[in-house]
Amino acid sequence: MSDVTRPAPRQEDVGRAGRFLFRAGIGLLVLWVLVPIWFLFVNALSAPSEVTSFPKRLWPSFDMASLQFFWNFQGVTRALWNSVKVAVLTMILSIGMGAPAGYALSRFDFPGKEFFRVLVIMTRAFPLPLLALPLAVMFIRTGLDDTVLGLALVHAMLALPFAVLITYSLFSGIPVELEEAAWTLGCTRFQAFVKVVLPLALPGIAASAVFAFVISWNEVFAAAVLTIENRTLTAFLLQSLNVSPLPLKFAGGAALVLPALIFIFAVRKYLFAMWGIANR
Protein backbone atom coordinates (compact mmCIF):
# COMPACT_ATOMS: atom_id res chain seq x y z
CA MET A 1 0.00 0.00 0.00
CA SER A 2 2.66 2.45 1.09
CA ASP A 3 4.83 1.42 -1.86
CA VAL A 4 2.11 2.41 -4.22
CA THR A 5 1.30 5.75 -2.67
CA ARG A 6 4.80 6.94 -1.94
CA PRO A 7 5.78 8.27 -5.39
CA ALA A 8 2.68 10.45 -5.63
CA PRO A 9 3.51 13.09 -2.96
CA ARG A 10 7.05 13.25 -4.26
CA GLN A 11 5.92 14.19 -7.71
CA GLU A 12 3.62 16.73 -6.15
CA ASP A 13 6.55 18.19 -4.24
CA VAL A 14 8.60 18.50 -7.39
CA GLY A 15 5.68 20.18 -9.12
CA ARG A 16 5.21 22.57 -6.22
CA ALA A 17 8.89 23.47 -6.11
CA GLY A 18 8.88 24.03 -9.85
CA ARG A 19 5.86 26.28 -9.62
CA PHE A 20 7.46 28.20 -6.76
CA LEU A 21 10.66 28.73 -8.75
CA PHE A 22 8.68 29.79 -11.77
CA ARG A 23 6.65 32.32 -9.79
CA ALA A 24 9.71 33.59 -7.94
CA GLY A 25 11.46 34.11 -11.27
CA ILE A 26 8.51 36.03 -12.62
CA GLY A 27 8.31 38.09 -9.44
CA LEU A 28 12.00 38.94 -9.67
CA LEU A 29 11.74 40.03 -13.30
CA VAL A 30 8.69 42.15 -12.59
CA LEU A 31 10.42 43.83 -9.63
CA TRP A 32 13.49 44.42 -11.80
CA VAL A 33 11.38 46.62 -14.04
CA LEU A 34 8.89 48.06 -11.58
CA VAL A 35 11.16 49.10 -8.68
CA PRO A 36 13.12 51.76 -10.61
CA ILE A 37 9.88 53.11 -12.09
CA TRP A 38 8.26 53.20 -8.65
CA PHE A 39 11.35 54.87 -7.21
CA LEU A 40 11.28 57.49 -9.97
CA PHE A 41 7.62 58.38 -9.51
CA VAL A 42 7.65 58.40 -5.72
CA ASN A 43 10.55 60.82 -5.71
CA ALA A 44 9.22 62.96 -8.54
CA LEU A 45 5.84 63.38 -6.87
CA SER A 46 7.14 64.02 -3.38
CA ALA A 47 8.26 67.24 -1.71
CA PRO A 48 11.97 68.00 -2.20
CA SER A 49 12.62 67.38 1.51
CA GLU A 50 11.19 63.87 1.28
CA VAL A 51 13.43 62.90 -1.63
CA THR A 52 16.53 62.75 0.47
CA SER A 53 14.80 61.22 3.48
CA PHE A 54 14.62 57.54 4.40
CA PRO A 55 12.66 55.23 4.62
CA LYS A 56 10.71 55.83 1.42
CA ARG A 57 6.95 56.05 1.40
CA LEU A 58 5.14 53.41 -0.65
CA TRP A 59 2.80 56.02 -2.06
CA PRO A 60 4.01 59.54 -3.03
CA SER A 61 2.65 62.59 -1.22
CA PHE A 62 1.70 64.23 -4.52
CA ASP A 63 3.65 67.34 -3.76
CA MET A 64 4.13 69.15 -7.07
CA ALA A 65 6.99 71.38 -5.96
CA SER A 66 9.70 69.36 -7.71
CA LEU A 67 7.78 69.08 -10.96
CA GLN A 68 6.84 72.75 -10.85
CA PHE A 69 10.43 73.75 -10.35
CA PHE A 70 11.48 71.47 -13.20
CA TRP A 71 8.86 72.88 -15.53
CA ASN A 72 9.98 76.46 -14.82
CA PHE A 73 13.65 75.59 -15.16
CA GLN A 74 15.34 77.69 -17.83
CA GLY A 75 15.24 75.89 -21.23
CA VAL A 76 13.12 72.88 -20.28
CA THR A 77 10.08 73.79 -22.35
CA ARG A 78 12.22 74.59 -25.36
CA ALA A 79 14.06 71.26 -25.09
CA LEU A 80 10.73 69.47 -24.71
CA TRP A 81 9.44 71.15 -27.86
CA ASN A 82 12.65 70.17 -29.69
CA SER A 83 12.23 66.58 -28.55
CA VAL A 84 8.70 66.49 -29.92
CA LYS A 85 9.80 67.99 -33.24
CA VAL A 86 12.69 65.54 -33.69
CA ALA A 87 10.55 62.58 -32.66
CA VAL A 88 7.72 63.46 -35.04
CA LEU A 89 10.15 63.94 -37.89
CA THR A 90 11.83 60.62 -37.02
CA MET A 91 8.42 58.98 -37.07
CA ILE A 92 7.62 60.36 -40.53
CA LEU A 93 11.02 59.50 -41.97
CA SER A 94 11.21 55.97 -40.62
CA ILE A 95 7.65 55.04 -41.63
CA GLY A 96 7.98 56.80 -44.98
CA MET A 97 11.03 54.69 -45.78
CA GLY A 98 10.37 51.62 -43.60
CA ALA A 99 6.81 50.77 -44.64
CA PRO A 100 7.58 50.53 -48.38
CA ALA A 101 10.63 48.40 -47.56
CA GLY A 102 8.49 46.16 -45.33
CA TYR A 103 5.89 45.84 -48.11
CA ALA A 104 8.55 44.94 -50.67
CA LEU A 105 10.04 42.32 -48.33
CA SER A 106 6.69 40.67 -47.76
CA ARG A 107 5.33 40.78 -51.33
CA PHE A 108 8.19 40.56 -53.80
CA ASP A 109 10.94 38.05 -54.42
CA PHE A 110 14.10 39.82 -55.41
CA PRO A 111 17.74 38.77 -55.50
CA GLY A 112 19.50 39.42 -52.19
CA LYS A 113 16.26 39.57 -50.21
CA GLU A 114 17.57 37.50 -47.29
CA PHE A 115 20.82 39.47 -47.27
CA PHE A 116 18.84 42.70 -47.19
CA ARG A 117 16.87 41.49 -44.17
CA VAL A 118 20.05 40.67 -42.30
CA LEU A 119 21.56 43.99 -43.36
CA VAL A 120 18.58 45.85 -41.93
CA ILE A 121 19.26 44.33 -38.52
CA MET A 122 23.03 44.75 -38.89
CA THR A 123 22.63 48.52 -38.83
CA ARG A 124 21.71 48.09 -35.18
CA ALA A 125 24.94 46.24 -34.51
CA PHE A 126 26.97 49.28 -35.53
CA PRO A 127 27.87 51.24 -32.37
CA LEU A 128 26.61 54.79 -32.48
CA PRO A 129 29.60 56.28 -30.56
CA LEU A 130 31.86 55.05 -33.38
CA LEU A 131 29.63 56.78 -35.88
CA ALA A 132 29.09 59.96 -33.93
CA LEU A 133 32.38 61.75 -34.56
CA PRO A 134 32.55 61.35 -38.36
CA LEU A 135 28.84 62.12 -38.45
CA ALA A 136 29.35 65.29 -36.47
CA VAL A 137 32.12 66.39 -38.85
CA MET A 138 29.95 65.64 -41.87
CA PHE A 139 26.98 67.43 -40.36
CA ILE A 140 29.07 70.52 -39.68
CA ARG A 141 30.30 70.51 -43.29
CA THR A 142 26.80 70.16 -44.72
CA GLY A 143 25.22 72.52 -42.21
CA LEU A 144 23.04 69.82 -40.68
CA ASP A 145 24.65 70.15 -37.27
CA ASP A 146 22.52 71.44 -34.44
CA THR A 147 19.34 71.16 -36.53
CA VAL A 148 16.16 69.20 -35.88
CA LEU A 149 16.41 67.55 -39.31
CA GLY A 150 20.00 66.40 -38.78
CA LEU A 151 19.18 64.69 -35.51
CA ALA A 152 15.96 63.24 -36.91
CA LEU A 153 17.98 61.64 -39.73
CA VAL A 154 20.20 59.86 -37.20
CA HIS A 155 17.22 58.81 -35.12
CA ALA A 156 15.44 57.57 -38.23
CA MET A 157 18.44 55.37 -38.93
CA LEU A 158 18.06 53.89 -35.46
CA ALA A 159 14.31 53.41 -35.81
CA LEU A 160 14.30 52.13 -39.41
CA PRO A 161 15.19 48.47 -38.70
CA PHE A 162 12.21 48.23 -36.35
CA ALA A 163 9.94 50.04 -38.79
CA VAL A 164 10.98 47.68 -41.60
CA LEU A 165 10.58 44.52 -39.53
CA ILE A 166 7.29 45.48 -37.89
CA THR A 167 5.68 46.51 -41.18
CA TYR A 168 7.14 43.42 -42.87
CA SER A 169 5.40 41.11 -40.42
CA LEU A 170 2.31 43.29 -40.65
CA PHE A 171 2.02 43.07 -44.44
CA SER A 172 2.90 39.37 -44.38
CA GLY A 173 -0.12 38.86 -42.14
CA ILE A 174 -2.44 40.22 -44.84
CA PRO A 175 -3.22 37.47 -47.38
CA VAL A 176 -2.06 38.18 -50.93
CA GLU A 177 -5.43 36.88 -52.14
CA LEU A 178 -7.11 39.98 -50.75
CA GLU A 179 -4.95 42.14 -53.01
CA GLU A 180 -5.43 39.78 -55.94
CA ALA A 181 -9.19 39.87 -55.42
CA ALA A 182 -9.03 43.66 -55.50
CA TRP A 183 -7.05 43.56 -58.77
CA THR A 184 -9.63 41.32 -60.42
CA LEU A 185 -12.35 43.69 -59.17
CA GLY A 186 -10.89 46.67 -61.01
CA CYS A 187 -8.06 47.99 -58.85
CA THR A 188 -4.58 48.96 -59.93
CA ARG A 189 -1.80 47.73 -57.68
CA PHE A 190 -1.74 51.12 -55.92
CA GLN A 191 -5.54 51.30 -55.54
CA ALA A 192 -5.59 47.81 -54.07
CA PHE A 193 -2.93 48.87 -51.58
CA VAL A 194 -4.86 51.98 -50.55
CA LYS A 195 -8.31 50.39 -50.44
CA VAL A 196 -7.51 46.97 -49.01
CA VAL A 197 -4.01 46.65 -47.53
CA LEU A 198 -3.71 50.05 -45.89
CA PRO A 199 -6.97 49.93 -43.89
CA LEU A 200 -5.96 46.53 -42.55
CA ALA A 201 -2.37 47.53 -41.79
CA LEU A 202 -3.06 51.00 -40.42
CA PRO A 203 -3.24 50.16 -36.70
CA GLY A 204 0.06 48.31 -36.95
CA ILE A 205 1.68 51.08 -38.95
CA ALA A 206 0.55 53.56 -36.31
CA ALA A 207 2.10 51.34 -33.65
CA SER A 208 5.34 51.15 -35.55
CA ALA A 209 5.28 54.96 -35.87
CA VAL A 210 4.78 55.34 -32.14
CA PHE A 211 7.70 53.01 -31.54
CA ALA A 212 9.91 55.18 -33.78
CA PHE A 213 8.71 58.20 -31.79
CA VAL A 214 9.77 56.54 -28.54
CA ILE A 215 13.18 55.54 -29.88
CA SER A 216 13.85 59.14 -30.83
CA TRP A 217 12.36 60.45 -27.58
CA ASN A 218 14.67 58.26 -25.46
CA GLU A 219 17.83 58.65 -27.52
CA VAL A 220 20.50 60.63 -25.71
CA PHE A 221 23.92 59.99 -27.22
CA ALA A 222 23.48 61.34 -30.74
CA ALA A 223 21.34 64.13 -29.37
CA ALA A 224 24.08 65.19 -26.97
CA VAL A 225 26.83 65.03 -29.60
CA LEU A 226 25.04 66.55 -32.55
CA THR A 227 23.17 69.46 -30.96
CA ILE A 228 24.30 72.46 -28.95
CA GLU A 229 21.62 75.11 -29.03
CA ASN A 230 18.70 72.98 -30.16
CA ARG A 231 19.01 70.33 -27.48
CA THR A 232 16.34 67.71 -27.06
CA LEU A 233 15.03 66.99 -23.60
CA THR A 234 17.34 64.01 -23.04
CA ALA A 235 20.45 65.91 -24.09
CA PHE A 236 19.35 68.93 -22.10
CA LEU A 237 18.77 66.90 -18.95
CA LEU A 238 22.11 65.13 -19.35
CA GLN A 239 23.84 68.47 -19.60
CA SER A 240 22.09 70.53 -16.95
CA LEU A 241 20.85 68.01 -14.42
CA ASN A 242 24.36 66.87 -13.61
CA VAL A 243 24.68 70.06 -11.68
CA SER A 244 21.07 70.15 -10.41
CA PRO A 245 19.65 69.11 -7.06
CA LEU A 246 18.33 65.54 -6.67
CA PRO A 247 14.57 66.34 -6.72
CA LEU A 248 15.00 68.02 -10.07
CA LYS A 249 16.75 64.96 -11.50
CA PHE A 250 13.85 62.75 -10.50
CA ALA A 251 11.31 65.15 -11.95
CA GLY A 252 13.21 65.24 -15.24
CA GLY A 253 13.53 61.48 -15.31
CA ALA A 254 9.81 61.02 -14.73
CA ALA A 255 8.96 63.53 -17.44
CA LEU A 256 11.10 61.51 -19.87
CA VAL A 257 9.87 58.06 -18.91
CA LEU A 258 6.13 58.75 -18.75
CA PRO A 259 5.37 59.36 -22.47
CA ALA A 260 7.58 56.45 -23.52
CA LEU A 261 5.84 54.14 -21.06
CA ILE A 262 2.37 55.15 -22.16
CA PHE A 263 3.19 54.81 -25.86
CA ILE A 264 4.89 51.44 -25.54
CA PHE A 265 1.98 50.17 -23.48
CA ALA A 266 -0.44 51.32 -26.17
CA VAL A 267 1.36 49.47 -28.97
CA ARG A 268 2.58 46.41 -27.03
CA LYS A 269 0.50 44.00 -29.12
CA TYR A 270 2.36 44.91 -32.32
CA LEU A 271 5.78 44.79 -30.69
CA PHE A 272 5.03 41.26 -29.52
CA ALA A 273 4.05 40.39 -33.08
CA MET A 274 7.39 41.69 -34.34
CA TRP A 275 9.28 39.53 -31.90
CA GLY A 276 7.27 36.51 -32.84
CA ILE A 277 5.50 36.09 -29.51
CA ALA A 278 2.05 34.71 -30.12
CA ASN A 279 -0.46 37.14 -28.70
CA ARG A 280 -3.96 35.91 -27.85
Next chain:
Amino acid sequence: MAEIAIKGVAKQFGDFTALHSVDLTIADQEFMVLLGASGCGKTTLLRIIAGLETPSQGEVWIGDRRVDHLPPRERGIAMVFQNYAVFPHLTVFENIAFGLRMAKLPQAEVTRRVTRTAELMHIEQLLKRYSGELSGGQRQRVAVARALAMEPDVILMDEPLSNLDALLRLEMRAELKGVLAESKTTTIYVTHDQVEAMSLADRISVMNGGYIVQADRPTQVYRNPAARFVGSFIGNPPMNFLPAKGAGDGRWHVAGQVFDGPKVAAAEFAIRPEDLHPSEHGLDAEVRVVEPLGPHTLVTAEVAGQPFRAVLESDRAISPGDVIPLAPIPDRIRWFDPDTHKAIQ
Protein backbone atom coordinates in the same frame (compact mmCIF):
# COMPACT_ATOMS: atom_id res chain seq x y z
CA MET B 1 -19.77 36.78 -75.91
CA ALA B 2 -16.65 35.43 -74.34
CA GLU B 3 -15.00 32.50 -75.94
CA ILE B 4 -11.63 31.83 -74.34
CA ALA B 5 -8.71 30.65 -76.39
CA ILE B 6 -5.44 29.53 -74.87
CA LYS B 7 -2.73 29.16 -77.47
CA GLY B 8 0.58 27.51 -76.67
CA VAL B 9 0.67 28.81 -73.10
CA ALA B 10 3.71 27.65 -71.12
CA LYS B 11 4.97 28.64 -67.70
CA GLN B 12 8.32 28.07 -66.08
CA PHE B 13 9.17 28.79 -62.45
CA GLY B 14 12.96 28.73 -62.53
CA ASP B 15 13.89 25.20 -63.58
CA PHE B 16 10.40 23.85 -62.94
CA THR B 17 8.00 23.73 -65.87
CA ALA B 18 4.49 24.16 -64.51
CA LEU B 19 2.80 24.21 -67.93
CA HIS B 20 3.99 22.75 -71.24
CA SER B 21 2.53 24.62 -74.20
CA VAL B 22 -1.15 24.22 -73.40
CA ASP B 23 -3.84 24.72 -76.06
CA LEU B 24 -7.47 24.96 -75.03
CA THR B 25 -10.61 26.60 -76.36
CA ILE B 26 -13.56 27.23 -74.09
CA ALA B 27 -16.85 28.08 -75.76
CA ASP B 28 -19.06 31.00 -74.76
CA GLN B 29 -21.17 30.16 -71.68
CA GLU B 30 -19.43 26.85 -71.28
CA PHE B 31 -18.66 25.44 -67.82
CA MET B 32 -15.11 24.13 -68.07
CA VAL B 33 -13.51 22.29 -65.17
CA LEU B 34 -9.74 21.96 -64.89
CA LEU B 35 -9.22 18.71 -63.00
CA GLY B 36 -5.99 17.26 -61.70
CA ALA B 37 -3.95 16.38 -58.66
CA SER B 38 -2.09 19.15 -56.83
CA GLY B 39 0.92 20.41 -58.76
CA CYS B 40 -0.50 19.50 -62.17
CA GLY B 41 -0.60 23.13 -63.31
CA LYS B 42 -4.36 23.70 -63.16
CA THR B 43 -4.19 26.64 -60.76
CA THR B 44 -1.28 28.14 -62.68
CA LEU B 45 -3.34 27.99 -65.87
CA LEU B 46 -6.28 29.65 -64.13
CA ARG B 47 -4.06 32.40 -62.72
CA ILE B 48 -2.59 33.02 -66.16
CA ILE B 49 -6.11 33.48 -67.57
CA ALA B 50 -6.88 35.80 -64.63
CA GLY B 51 -3.72 37.81 -65.17
CA LEU B 52 -2.25 37.01 -61.76
CA GLU B 53 0.64 35.19 -63.46
CA THR B 54 2.29 36.03 -66.75
CA PRO B 55 2.82 33.13 -69.15
CA SER B 56 6.41 32.41 -70.21
CA GLN B 57 5.08 31.78 -73.72
CA GLY B 58 1.83 31.76 -75.64
CA GLU B 59 -1.34 33.80 -75.97
CA VAL B 60 -4.58 34.13 -74.04
CA TRP B 61 -7.65 35.42 -75.87
CA ILE B 62 -10.95 36.37 -74.24
CA GLY B 63 -13.61 37.13 -76.84
CA ASP B 64 -11.77 38.81 -79.68
CA ARG B 65 -9.15 40.48 -77.47
CA ARG B 66 -5.69 39.22 -76.74
CA VAL B 67 -5.37 39.71 -72.97
CA ASP B 68 -2.11 38.12 -71.85
CA HIS B 69 -0.39 41.52 -71.56
CA LEU B 70 -3.34 43.17 -69.75
CA PRO B 71 -3.66 43.54 -65.97
CA PRO B 72 -6.50 41.54 -64.33
CA ARG B 73 -8.81 44.58 -64.08
CA GLU B 74 -8.92 45.00 -67.88
CA ARG B 75 -9.77 41.41 -68.74
CA GLY B 76 -13.51 41.37 -68.00
CA ILE B 77 -13.12 38.54 -65.51
CA ALA B 78 -14.16 37.93 -61.92
CA MET B 79 -12.51 35.42 -59.67
CA VAL B 80 -13.53 33.37 -56.64
CA PHE B 81 -10.61 32.33 -54.45
CA GLN B 82 -10.10 29.15 -52.47
CA ASN B 83 -9.89 30.98 -49.13
CA TYR B 84 -12.75 33.33 -50.12
CA ALA B 85 -10.67 36.57 -49.92
CA VAL B 86 -13.60 38.50 -48.46
CA PHE B 87 -12.31 41.92 -47.37
CA PRO B 88 -12.40 41.87 -43.55
CA HIS B 89 -12.66 45.65 -43.13
CA LEU B 90 -15.81 45.99 -45.25
CA THR B 91 -19.39 44.87 -44.68
CA VAL B 92 -20.87 42.17 -46.87
CA PHE B 93 -22.71 44.89 -48.80
CA GLU B 94 -19.50 46.83 -49.45
CA ASN B 95 -17.67 43.63 -50.36
CA ILE B 96 -20.20 42.82 -53.07
CA ALA B 97 -20.27 46.47 -54.14
CA PHE B 98 -16.46 46.76 -54.22
CA GLY B 99 -15.98 46.10 -57.94
CA LEU B 100 -19.08 48.10 -58.86
CA ARG B 101 -17.75 51.13 -56.99
CA MET B 102 -14.39 50.74 -58.71
CA ALA B 103 -16.31 50.80 -62.01
CA LYS B 104 -17.98 54.02 -60.77
CA LEU B 105 -21.53 52.76 -61.27
CA PRO B 106 -24.29 55.05 -59.94
CA GLN B 107 -25.44 54.29 -56.38
CA ALA B 108 -28.90 53.10 -57.49
CA GLU B 109 -27.34 50.55 -59.84
CA VAL B 110 -24.88 49.41 -57.14
CA THR B 111 -27.72 48.85 -54.67
CA ARG B 112 -29.81 47.05 -57.29
CA ARG B 113 -27.03 44.66 -58.27
CA VAL B 114 -25.87 43.99 -54.70
CA THR B 115 -29.43 43.23 -53.60
CA ARG B 116 -30.06 41.00 -56.59
CA THR B 117 -26.88 38.91 -56.26
CA ALA B 118 -27.25 38.72 -52.47
CA GLU B 119 -30.76 37.32 -52.93
CA LEU B 120 -29.46 34.91 -55.53
CA MET B 121 -26.87 33.59 -53.05
CA HIS B 122 -29.34 33.74 -50.10
CA ILE B 123 -27.25 36.18 -48.06
CA GLU B 124 -29.57 39.21 -48.14
CA GLN B 125 -29.94 39.07 -44.35
CA LEU B 126 -26.14 39.31 -43.87
CA LEU B 127 -25.48 42.51 -45.83
CA LYS B 128 -24.60 44.59 -42.75
CA ARG B 129 -22.22 42.04 -41.25
CA TYR B 130 -18.46 41.83 -41.43
CA SER B 131 -16.49 38.85 -42.69
CA GLY B 132 -15.44 37.92 -39.16
CA GLU B 133 -19.09 37.36 -38.23
CA LEU B 134 -19.70 34.86 -41.04
CA SER B 135 -19.23 31.10 -41.31
CA GLY B 136 -17.04 29.59 -44.02
CA GLY B 137 -20.03 28.75 -46.18
CA GLN B 138 -21.44 32.25 -45.84
CA ARG B 139 -18.09 33.78 -46.75
CA GLN B 140 -17.95 31.67 -49.88
CA ARG B 141 -21.44 32.89 -50.79
CA VAL B 142 -20.23 36.47 -50.40
CA ALA B 143 -17.23 35.74 -52.61
CA VAL B 144 -19.46 34.25 -55.31
CA ALA B 145 -21.95 37.11 -55.03
CA ARG B 146 -19.12 39.62 -55.36
CA ALA B 147 -17.99 37.95 -58.57
CA LEU B 148 -21.52 37.66 -59.99
CA ALA B 149 -22.32 41.31 -59.22
CA MET B 150 -19.63 42.33 -61.71
CA GLU B 151 -21.68 40.60 -64.43
CA PRO B 152 -18.40 39.47 -65.96
CA ASP B 153 -17.87 37.70 -69.26
CA VAL B 154 -15.85 35.07 -67.48
CA ILE B 155 -15.91 33.73 -63.93
CA LEU B 156 -12.81 31.95 -62.69
CA MET B 157 -13.07 29.72 -59.64
CA ASP B 158 -10.07 28.31 -57.81
CA GLU B 159 -11.21 25.31 -55.72
CA PRO B 160 -14.04 27.40 -54.25
CA LEU B 161 -15.60 24.55 -52.25
CA SER B 162 -12.50 22.80 -50.94
CA ASN B 163 -12.51 24.67 -47.61
CA LEU B 164 -16.12 23.72 -46.83
CA ASP B 165 -17.21 20.63 -44.95
CA ALA B 166 -18.65 17.73 -46.93
CA LEU B 167 -22.36 18.39 -46.47
CA LEU B 168 -22.07 22.10 -47.21
CA ARG B 169 -19.97 21.32 -50.26
CA LEU B 170 -22.71 19.12 -51.68
CA GLU B 171 -25.30 21.84 -51.12
CA MET B 172 -23.15 24.62 -52.57
CA ARG B 173 -22.24 22.50 -55.59
CA ALA B 174 -25.83 22.12 -56.68
CA GLU B 175 -26.51 25.79 -55.99
CA LEU B 176 -23.47 26.99 -57.92
CA LYS B 177 -24.46 24.94 -60.93
CA GLY B 178 -27.90 26.52 -61.01
CA VAL B 179 -26.72 30.07 -60.40
CA LEU B 180 -23.93 29.93 -62.98
CA ALA B 181 -26.12 28.36 -65.64
CA GLU B 182 -28.56 31.23 -65.15
CA SER B 183 -25.89 33.93 -65.23
CA LYS B 184 -24.83 32.90 -68.75
CA THR B 185 -21.15 33.52 -68.14
CA THR B 186 -18.28 31.40 -69.27
CA THR B 187 -16.91 29.59 -66.22
CA ILE B 188 -13.54 28.03 -65.59
CA TYR B 189 -13.47 26.01 -62.42
CA VAL B 190 -10.39 24.43 -60.87
CA THR B 191 -10.75 21.40 -58.63
CA HIS B 192 -8.98 18.22 -57.59
CA ASP B 193 -12.31 16.58 -56.71
CA GLN B 194 -13.45 14.35 -59.57
CA VAL B 195 -17.02 14.11 -58.30
CA GLU B 196 -17.25 17.90 -58.28
CA ALA B 197 -15.82 17.97 -61.79
CA MET B 198 -18.19 15.32 -63.15
CA SER B 199 -21.26 16.92 -61.60
CA LEU B 200 -20.56 20.54 -62.61
CA ALA B 201 -18.78 20.46 -65.92
CA ASP B 202 -19.94 20.83 -69.48
CA ARG B 203 -16.43 19.75 -70.29
CA ILE B 204 -13.55 18.53 -68.15
CA SER B 205 -9.89 19.19 -68.91
CA VAL B 206 -7.90 16.53 -67.11
CA MET B 207 -4.42 17.85 -66.38
CA ASN B 208 -1.27 15.98 -65.43
CA GLY B 209 2.33 17.17 -65.15
CA GLY B 210 1.66 20.48 -66.90
CA TYR B 211 -0.23 18.96 -69.85
CA ILE B 212 -3.92 18.78 -70.66
CA VAL B 213 -4.34 15.05 -71.14
CA GLN B 214 -7.96 15.10 -72.23
CA ALA B 215 -10.63 17.77 -72.66
CA ASP B 216 -14.07 16.33 -73.22
CA ARG B 217 -17.58 15.89 -71.83
CA PRO B 218 -17.64 14.18 -68.40
CA THR B 219 -19.17 10.94 -69.66
CA GLN B 220 -16.62 10.76 -72.46
CA VAL B 221 -13.76 11.35 -70.03
CA TYR B 222 -15.16 8.57 -67.87
CA ARG B 223 -16.09 6.06 -70.55
CA ASN B 224 -13.36 6.73 -73.08
CA PRO B 225 -10.23 7.93 -71.31
CA ALA B 226 -7.80 9.35 -73.84
CA ALA B 227 -4.86 8.11 -71.82
CA ARG B 228 -4.04 5.56 -69.17
CA PHE B 229 -3.63 8.40 -66.65
CA VAL B 230 -7.23 9.56 -67.09
CA GLY B 231 -8.53 6.05 -66.49
CA SER B 232 -6.41 5.63 -63.39
CA PHE B 233 -7.23 9.12 -62.03
CA ILE B 234 -10.98 9.29 -62.64
CA GLY B 235 -13.35 6.76 -61.15
CA ASN B 236 -13.49 5.46 -57.61
CA PRO B 237 -12.16 2.79 -57.64
CA PRO B 238 -10.18 3.56 -60.80
CA MET B 239 -9.86 1.55 -63.98
CA ASN B 240 -8.18 -1.89 -63.95
CA PHE B 241 -5.26 -2.50 -66.28
CA LEU B 242 -3.89 -5.88 -67.37
CA PRO B 243 -1.03 -6.74 -69.72
CA ALA B 244 -2.11 -8.33 -73.01
CA LYS B 245 -0.23 -10.61 -75.36
CA GLY B 246 -0.93 -10.45 -79.06
CA ALA B 247 -2.35 -13.63 -80.67
CA GLY B 248 -2.42 -12.11 -84.14
CA ASP B 249 -5.26 -10.68 -86.22
CA GLY B 250 -6.50 -8.38 -83.45
CA ARG B 251 -6.91 -11.12 -80.90
CA TRP B 252 -5.30 -10.76 -77.47
CA HIS B 253 -4.50 -13.10 -74.58
CA VAL B 254 -5.36 -11.48 -71.25
CA ALA B 255 -4.90 -13.56 -68.09
CA GLY B 256 -5.70 -16.76 -69.87
CA GLN B 257 -8.70 -15.40 -71.78
CA VAL B 258 -8.92 -14.30 -75.39
CA PHE B 259 -10.45 -10.96 -76.36
CA ASP B 260 -10.99 -9.10 -79.63
CA GLY B 261 -8.89 -5.97 -79.73
CA PRO B 262 -7.12 -3.52 -82.01
CA LYS B 263 -4.81 -4.68 -84.77
CA VAL B 264 -1.60 -3.15 -83.40
CA ALA B 265 1.78 -4.46 -82.24
CA ALA B 266 1.31 -4.01 -78.49
CA ALA B 267 -1.62 -3.12 -76.25
CA GLU B 268 -2.76 -3.02 -72.64
CA PHE B 269 -6.20 -4.23 -71.58
CA ALA B 270 -8.40 -1.98 -69.39
CA ILE B 271 -11.80 -2.32 -67.80
CA ARG B 272 -13.73 -0.32 -65.21
CA PRO B 273 -14.54 -2.20 -61.95
CA GLU B 274 -18.31 -1.83 -62.44
CA ASP B 275 -18.16 -3.27 -65.96
CA LEU B 276 -17.43 -6.75 -64.64
CA HIS B 277 -19.85 -9.46 -63.62
CA PRO B 278 -19.35 -12.97 -62.24
CA SER B 279 -19.76 -15.54 -64.93
CA GLU B 280 -18.79 -19.12 -65.78
CA HIS B 281 -15.96 -17.99 -68.00
CA GLY B 282 -13.89 -14.89 -67.32
CA LEU B 283 -10.76 -13.47 -65.78
CA ASP B 284 -9.92 -15.63 -62.79
CA ALA B 285 -9.81 -13.26 -59.83
CA GLU B 286 -8.37 -14.40 -56.52
CA VAL B 287 -10.26 -12.43 -53.90
CA ARG B 288 -8.18 -10.64 -51.25
CA VAL B 289 -10.52 -8.15 -49.58
CA VAL B 290 -14.31 -7.87 -49.63
CA GLU B 291 -15.92 -4.51 -48.70
CA PRO B 292 -19.73 -4.51 -48.62
CA LEU B 293 -20.81 -0.90 -49.28
CA GLY B 294 -24.58 -1.31 -49.27
CA PRO B 295 -25.77 -0.93 -52.84
CA HIS B 296 -22.82 -2.95 -54.06
CA THR B 297 -19.74 -4.81 -52.88
CA LEU B 298 -16.21 -3.70 -53.62
CA VAL B 299 -13.93 -6.66 -54.23
CA THR B 300 -10.17 -6.28 -54.29
CA ALA B 301 -8.57 -9.22 -55.99
CA GLU B 302 -5.59 -10.38 -58.00
CA VAL B 303 -5.72 -11.34 -61.66
CA ALA B 304 -2.55 -12.85 -63.12
CA GLY B 305 -0.58 -11.30 -60.27
CA GLN B 306 -1.98 -7.80 -60.97
CA PRO B 307 -4.18 -5.89 -58.50
CA PHE B 308 -7.72 -5.89 -59.77
CA ARG B 309 -10.94 -4.38 -58.42
CA ALA B 310 -14.52 -5.19 -59.17
CA VAL B 311 -17.80 -3.61 -58.07
CA LEU B 312 -20.33 -6.43 -57.80
CA GLU B 313 -23.95 -6.95 -56.77
CA SER B 314 -24.16 -7.05 -53.00
CA ASP B 315 -26.41 -10.12 -52.81
CA ARG B 316 -23.64 -12.49 -53.79
CA ALA B 317 -21.66 -14.12 -50.99
CA ILE B 318 -17.94 -13.74 -51.61
CA SER B 319 -15.15 -14.31 -49.14
CA PRO B 320 -11.39 -13.77 -49.27
CA GLY B 321 -9.55 -16.66 -50.90
CA ASP B 322 -12.36 -17.43 -53.37
CA VAL B 323 -11.45 -17.59 -57.02
CA ILE B 324 -14.25 -16.12 -59.12
CA PRO B 325 -14.32 -15.78 -62.89
CA LEU B 326 -15.20 -12.16 -63.82
CA ALA B 327 -16.46 -11.45 -67.32
CA PRO B 328 -16.00 -7.94 -68.70
CA ILE B 329 -18.79 -6.27 -70.69
CA PRO B 330 -17.33 -6.53 -74.20
CA ASP B 331 -18.08 -3.01 -75.44
CA ARG B 332 -16.67 -1.45 -72.24
CA ILE B 333 -13.20 -2.91 -72.77
CA ARG B 334 -10.59 -0.25 -73.59
CA TRP B 335 -7.08 -0.67 -74.98
CA PHE B 336 -4.02 1.46 -74.34
CA ASP B 337 -0.65 1.66 -75.98
CA PRO B 338 1.82 0.35 -73.36
CA ASP B 339 4.56 2.76 -74.52
CA THR B 340 2.75 6.07 -75.10
CA HIS B 341 -0.06 5.27 -72.60
CA LYS B 342 -2.51 6.74 -75.12
CA ALA B 343 -5.84 5.09 -75.89
CA ILE B 344 -6.02 2.93 -79.00
CA GLN B 345 -9.21 3.71 -80.91
